[in-house]
Amino acid sequence: MATHLIWLRNDLRVHDNYALHAACRDADATVLALFIATPAQWKSHSMAPKQAAFIYQNLLDVQHSLAEKGIALHTVQCDDFAASVEALSDFCQQHHVDRLFYNYQYEVNERQRDAAAERRLFDLDIISQGFDDSLLLPPGSVLTGNREMYKVFTPFSRAFVKRLHEGLPECVPAPKPRQGAPLSKTPEIKPFDYPTEAFDSELFAAGEKAALHQLRHFCQQPVTEYPDTRNIPAVDGTSRLSVYLATGVLSPRQCLHRLLAEHPRGLDDSNVFVWLNELIWREFYRHLLVAWPKLCRYKPFIAWTDNVKWQPADKQLEAWQQGKTGYPIVDAAMRQMNQLGWMHNRLRMIVASFLVKDLLIDWREGERYFMSQLIDGDLAANNGGWQWAASSGNDAAPYFRIFNPTTQGERFDKEGEFIRKWLPELKDVPVKHIHQPHIWADNVGVALDYPQPVVDHKEARKRTLEAFEAARKQS
Numbered sequence: 001m002a003t004h005l006i007w008l009r010n011d012l013r014v015h016d017n018y019a020l021h022a023a024c025r026d027a028d029a030t031v032l033a034l035f036i037a038t039p040a041q042w043k044s045h046s047m048a049p050k051q052a053a054f055i056y057q058n059l060l061d062v063q064h065s066l067a068e069k070g071i072a073l074h075t076v077q078c079d080d081f082a083a084s085v086e087a088l089s090d091f092c093q094q095h096h097v098d099r100l101f102y103n104y105q106y107e108v109n110e111r112q113r114d115a116a117a118e119r120r121l122f123d124l125d126i127i128s129q130g131f132d133d134s135l136l137l138p139p140g141s142v143l144t145g146n147r148e149m150y151k152v153f154t155p156f157s158r159a160f161v162k163r164l165h166e167g168l169p170e171c172v173p174a175p176k177p178r179q180g181a182p183l184s185k186t187p188e189i190k191p192f193d194y195p196t197e198a199f200d201s202e203l204f205a206a207g208e209k210a211a212l213h214q215l216r217h218f219c220q221q222p223v224t225e226y227p228d229t230r231n232i233p234a235v236d237g238t239s240r241l242s243v244y245l246a247t248g249v250l251s252p253r254q255c256l257h258r259l260l261a262e263h264p265r266g267l268d269d270s271n272v273f274v275w276l277n278e279l280i281w282r283e284f285y286r287h288l289l290v291a292w293p294k295l296c297r298y299k300p301f302i303a304w305t306d307n308v309k310w311q312p313a314d315k316q317l318e319a320w321q322q323g324k325t326g327y328p329i330v331d332a333a334m335r336q337m338n339q340l341g342w343m344h345n346r347l348r349m350i351v352a353s354f355l356v357k358d359l360l361i362d363w364r365e366g367e368r369y370f371m372s373q374l375i376d377g378d379l380a381a382n383n384g385g386w387q388w389a390a391s392s393g394n395d396a397a398p399y400f401r402i403f404n405p406t407t408q409g410e411r412f413d414k415e416g417e418f419i420r421k422w423l424p425e426l427k428d429v430p431v432k433h434i435h436q437p438h439i440w441a442d443n444v445g446v447a448l449d450y451p452q453p454v455v456d457h458k459e460a461r462k463r464t465l466e467a468f469e470a471a472r473k474q475s
Contacts, residue, residue, distance in 0.1 A: 002029040003095060007088065007102040008073070009035075009110075011133055011248035012058040013208050014065045014174040018131035023101040024069075024175035031178060032095060033066055033073040035059055036087055039194040040079040041109070045379070046371040050341035051247070053196035054375050057206035058249050059189055065208065069174070070181030075189050081113035089120050097126055103133035103248075106289045107379055108296040135283055136160075136169050136252050139290035142283075149291035150284075151301075153395040157280045161267055168260075171253045199341055199375055204243050211244040215255060219262040227274045233333070233344040234417035239275065242376035243342070245282070252279055285384035288394055295383055298364050300392035304475030305399075308467050310362040319454050320355050321369055323422075326453035328435055329409030330354045332422035341375035346412055352389035353403035358460040360467060363390035391468070399468040402461050409435040425449045 004023040011017055023031050042052065063073040078087045092100065100121055105111070118128045132138035142159050143149060150156035205214075218239045222229075229237025244250035259266045259276060266272040289295055300306055319325050323334035333347035343351070348370075355366045367386040371377045387393025391401075413419055416434030420427050425448065426437050433440035441448045 002026060002098045004029045004031045004099050004101060005092060005095070005097045006031065006033045006071075007036075007100060008033055008062070009103065009105060009248070010246070011103045011251075012055070012062045013211075013249050013251070014062065014069065015208060015212075016171045016173075016251045016254050017103070018133040018172060019101040019103045019129075020175060021172040022129060022131065023099070024071075024178070027178070029098075031071045031175075032097070033071055034088070034091055035073065035075045036084045037075060037077040037192045037194070038080050038084050039077065039192055041081050041084075042194055044080075046368050046377075047194070048341055048371065048373050048375060048377050049195040049197040050199045050373075050375040051377050052192060052194050054199055054204060054206060054243065055247055056189070056192060056196065058247060061207035063186055063189060065174075067183040067186050068177065068181065070178035070183060071175075072183055072186060073189075074187045077190075077192060081109055082116075085113060085117045085120055088117055089124065092121060092124065092126055100126055100128040102128070102130055104130050105134070106139060106286055108289075108293045133251065134248060135286055136256060136279070137163055137283065139287045142287065149287060151394050153281065153284050156284050156287075157277060160280050160283065164256075164267055168256065169253050171251070171257050197341070203240065203340065203342070204375060206249075208249055211241070211250040212254070214239070214244070215241060215250060215258050219258045223259065223263070223275050224271050227271055230274070231346045231412050233336075233347055234413060234415075234421070238345065240342075242378070242381075246376045246378040246381075252282070255279060281384075282381055284394075285380040288384065289380050295387075295393075296379065298367075300390070301387060301394050302392050302396070304472055305390065305392035305468075307471035307474045308360075308362075309470070311360045313361050313365045316359045316454050317355075317361055317365055319451070320351070320359060320361070320366075324451045325354070325455075326438070326451045327354065327405040327409075328416070328419045328423055328426060328437065329413055330405050332413075332419045335422045337370075337373050341373055343374070348385060349389060350403055350405060350408045350412075352386055353397075354405050356390045357402040357464045358405065358455050358457060360460070360464050363387065363392065399472075400465060402464060404457055406435050406457065423450070 006020050006023045014020060066073045076087045076091060078084055121128050137160065142156060142163060226237060229235045241250060241255065245252065259272065263269055263272045266276060292301060295301065320334065323331035323338065325331055330351050333343055333351045337343040352366055355361050356363050363386045367382055370382055384393060388396045391397055391399035415431055419434055426434060429437045429440060437448055437450060438452060
């Protein structure tokens with residue numbers, strides 16, 4: 001009797017899991033599942049402790065779901081990806097595995113690990129099969145007329161939607177219960193040797209059922225209001241599905257099919273498509289990692305931007321990290337992330353622009369800090385967003401387009417509702433002064449327990465333009 005192994009990574013679900021579905025096709029095969037924790041690798045990738053805790057909770061959930069199907073999920077811990085190849089090989093030999101099934105990951109280190117694993121298992125006469133599972137369309141399947149990867153998002157999105165009109169990617173069902181299901185006993189999943197932090201289980205409930213419930217809820221009504229509410233941080237107007245997509249508790253295909261089940265003309269409906277286009281941004285950034293692997297190595301897409309003379313990452317970086325810059329919308333956003341491990345997408349753009357364009361601090365400092373805090377940390381999306389803000393990436397904002405943090409706050413948090421929630425020290429500041437509280441405080445003689453602005457935006461803008469222009473001329 002054959003033994004099949006499903007190697008779980010960022011695909012912690014039983015529904016619409018390509019590798020799991022393939023591993024279970026042979027009704028007579030024994031199917032096992034394995035998750036390999038690599039704490040030293042996670043540390044080098046700056047994984048957030050909240051994300052580590054979320055992954056652990058979802059492992060417990062998926063282990064239970066797999067046990068109901070008669071599949072035992074085992075966990076192994078080793079230091080890094082190199083050691084994980086040895087651990088995988090040892091597990092396969094111990095359990096007499098004949099075939100390995102896994103879903104691709106597209107980052108450079110992960111791809112090198114998988115190639116090494118396939119070579120190692122090939123020497124043991126074990127067949128490996130990988131699947132494009134975490135995307136709607138595989139990398140390299142949406143190309144220009146010259147058969148090249150798009151460098152600009154809008155034409156990529158058009159071509160992507162055209163492909164979807166030609167045929168939607170298939171969702172596969174959860175496997176049927178196997179012989180001997182359900183299992184009466186499952187292997188213990190011990191906590192990882194990695195820092196964890198408690199996360200808000202109401203905002204980010206672990207498990208597939210919670211993810212699917214949130215998806216259904218969002219696609220029924222909020223998605224139609226998304227164009228009007230998505231930029232207002234005081235309103236619960238986003239899907240909050242990013243954490244499930246980042247850890248693979250939910251697939252993008254499930255998102256697409258649920259959206260179209262509720263809104264059959266979703267590919268053409270301008271309101272509904274606004275959210276679908278965000279999923280396509282996710283695809284764009286992942287396709288880019290494959291086309292330009294240097295993006296995984298902290299390298300800018302636009303080479304000349306590496307000539308920018310960044311300011312030292314000292315007290316101003318610390319003030320930004322702690323939400324003490326003296327710019328209310330920036331500080332409220334950073335405190336939201338520090339507490340929840342999540343930040344509203346509009347605010348991610350604002351605080352990234354502030355770090356790079358106002359403080360002139362290297363975007364890589366911000367990219368690393370985000371990953372160290374975000375429960376929905378995802379290298380492709382995080383890198384893409386930071387390089388967009390830093391004017392160093394694909395389809396980036398031009399370097400001379402610089403957000404004014406005060407006017408951004410006035411535009412997207414007009415009444416200061418979001419600011420007051422996260423900056424209680426400003427609760428007594430009148431609405432019309434909430435975005436520049438020190439001017440009001442000085443005029444009325446009030447002492448605020450809130451820091452003065454760490455930089456003057458007008459002067460910072462001038463300094464940044466000069467730094468970018470000098471870098472461009474140097475190239």
